[in-house]
Amino acid sequence: MxxxxxxxxxxxxxxxxxxxxxxxxxxxxxxxxxxxxxxxxxxxxxxxxxxxxxxxxxxxxxxxxxxxxxRRTESTLLAIRNIADEIAEQGAEYSARVIRLERQAADEKVAVQLGLRVGAPIFHSLIVHQADGEPLQLEERFVDARQLPGYGEQDFTRQTPNRYLMEECPLSEMEHVVEAVLPSAGEAGLLQVRVDTPCLLLHRRTWSDGALVSYARLLSPGSRYKLRSQTRMS
The missing domain is CATH 1.10.10.10 (Winged helix-like DNA-binding domain superfamily/Winged helix DNA-binding domain)
Known part of the structure; x- marks a missing residue:
């Protein structure tokens, strides 16, 4: 289609x-x-x-x-930090809740974001990143299953998707869009905030050796987790 x-x-x-x-x-x-x-x-x-x-x-x-x-003003976004390391540096204990990790077919919107045909195989993960048990960031990620066939077998309570991506396919290019949004009811529930809580949403697409491998939506309550220069990446 x-x-x-x-x-x-x-x-x-x-x-x-x-x-x-x-x-x-x-x-x-x-x-x-x-x-x-x-x-x-x-x-x-x-x-x-x-x-x-x-x-x-x-x-x-x-x-x-x-x-x-x-978009040159977004150049400061290119510094990648692992959210688990950021939390540890602040003296808190990092943990993650994996809500979803499954293989599926790309719908129209995801296909466009990843440069794939509709129906192409992808992995879809939904993870809540926490500091001392408090939700700080909701990460929804879509990965090209052909580029990273092992993604669906990972234990993301032990390592973040960011760390896995950096080890498996060092990133050569990134694209970022940041916007202020209100969470959906489902997102608010996972982040344990009200639906009228202002949040920062970072859209991030990443390439390795010229191949587009990942598209992520990183949602953080602005009052709870301020991204330092918008450089944190889960």
């Missing part, structure tokens, strides 16, 4: 940005031009562009169009 049309348009624009066909500050094709190119409605194009704006790839100016965002 092919990805939804708006996801195809979104990926097309992303490919143009990553290949540097569009540089920071460049204007991308208009909604009308994209509608004509993909033979879709303006609503479909608008949805793709809205997501790119929300994820930090584009800036939109009424009456002027959509422009590639300057």
């Amino acid at each position: 092919a990805p939804a049309l708006y996801l195809q348009i979104k990926q097309h624009v992303l490919d143009g940005i990553r290949s540097r066909h569009y540089e920071a500050g460049d204007r991308i094709p208009t909604e009308a031009a994209l509608c004509e190119q993909f033979a879709v409605s303006r609503m479909t194009v608008n949805k793709a562009l809205r997501e790119l704006v929300a994820e930090g790839w584009l800036n939109r100016t009424a009456g002027s169009g959509s422009f590639v965002a300057d």
Whole structure:
């Protein structure tokens, strides 16, 4: 099954940005031009562009169009820290609750994030990272099963996914988007916070030797766990 049309348009624009066909500050094709190119409605194009704006790839100016965002300010995000080490350095005891670790087929959204076809095999993990038994971060991660076939056999109460990834496939490139959000009811329950608690959500995709291997959503209650320069990674 092919990805939804708006996801195809979104990926097309992303490919143009990553290949540097569009540089920071460049204007991308208009909604009308994209509608004509993909033979879709303006609503479909608008949805793709809205997501790119929300994820930090584009800036939109009424009456002027959509422009590639300057992401150089995110360079400080490239320092990777293992959350278990961070917690230990603060004098607390690290522990993890593995809520889910399973092999499944990629749906449309995950397929786009990992650059895979819909239905491709992936691993999906959901882990609560804790300090002295208190939840600090909820990590949801999707991994290309072809790149890391052993991921589903790991005991992530003994080592974090970050440590496993660094040992199995040293990372060569990263992409980050940070946003302020409110947790869903399920996320709030796992983090033991109210649904109106402000949280930081870090989207992170990682590559090894040019291959995209992992996409993670790292959710932390802002009042409980402040990411130092946004560099912590589970």
